[in-house]
Amino acid sequence: GEDVxxxxxxxxxxxxxxxINCTYTDSSSTYLxxxxxxxxxxxxxxxxxxxxxxxxxxxxxTVLLNKKDKHLSLRIADTQTGDSAIYFCADxxxxxxxxxFGKGTRLSVIA
Amino acid sequence: xxxxxxxxRHKITKRGQNVTFRCDPISEHNRLYWYRQTLGQGPExxxxxxxxxxxxxxxxxxxxxxxxxxxxxxxTLEIQRTEQGDSAMYLCASSLGIxxxxxxxxxxxxxxxxx
Numbered sequence: 030g031e032d033v034x035x036x037x038x039x040x041x042x043x044x045x046x047x048x049i050n051c052t053y054t055d056s057s058s059t060y061l062x063x064x065x066x067x068x069x070x071x072x073x074x075x076x077x078x079x080x081x082x083x084x085x086x087x088x089x090x091t092v093l094l095n096k097k098d099k100h101l102s103l104r105i106a107d108t109q110t111g112d113s114a115i116y117f118c119a120d121x122x123x124x125x126x127x128x129x130f131g132k133g134t135r136l137s138v139i140a
Numbered sequence: 141x142x143x144x145x146x147x148x149r150h151k152i153t154k155r156g157q158n159v160t161f162r163c164d165p166i167s168e169h170n171r172l173y174w175y176r177q178t179l180g181q182g183p184e185x186x187x188x189x190x191x192x193x194x195x196x197x198x199x200x201x202x203x204x205x206x207x208x209x210x211x212x213x214x215x216t217l218e219i220q221r222t223e224q225g226d227s228a229m230y231l232c233a234s235s236l237g238i239x240x241x242x243x244x245x246x247x248x249x250x251x252x253x254x255x
Contacts, residue, residue, distance in 0.1 A: 060242065070249075071144075071246035071248045072183065072233075072246040074243055117183070121242045127188055130175075132180065132181055132182045
């Protein structure tokens with residue numbers, strides 16, 4: 030079936046940039062999403078990108094999409110301790126099916 | 141509207157008991173989803189509704205699980221004869237359900253512990 034893969038852990042120093050990577054298998058993906066989950070909480074939508082775009086910037090967040098390689102990344106500039114959380118990549122396969130999530134990347138920010 | 145709300149936040153039950161969770165979506169949202177999340181995993185899709193119609197159910201949803209959305213507003217998820225493997229966070233999400241833009245808004249979840 031369709032799949033979304035992410036690396037499990039990332040550790041960065043406060044003030045540095047974080048880059049979280051994701052690969053997906055569906056060639057007909059329409060939208061791809063990034064969600065953030067803090068301990069004991071539900072998922073918060075951070076940003077998303079339409080499949081005909083290569084890049085989207087939203088304040089400290091930059092999403093890059095390489096459709097050829099089916100690779101999605103989330104860059105967080107000037108990472109803060111409050112950014113420590115689990116980040117999930119999600120794919121709306123073929124546009125009209127429930128989102129499929131990766132296992133999440135746990136971001137740890139060291140002060 | 142304050143977003144998606146779920147009740148209860150935590151549920152501890154003994155194996156074999158039935159449990160029911162409630163989700164109230166964002167009021168203008170047509171679609172309502174149930175996901176399950178276990179430790180170290182991403183959310184796994186269980187089922188979703190378009191208004192009151194249940195459109196899709198995952199193979200994960202055994203016949204002990206049933207979900208309803210009787211009036212197209214709130215939804216309930218019932219688990220009968222709970223097993224220890226049912227212990228997880230049960231997440232509800234809602235979306236406008238238009239076109240191909242499926243921005244899901246999640247509740248805080250119900251943490252189920254089956255002893």
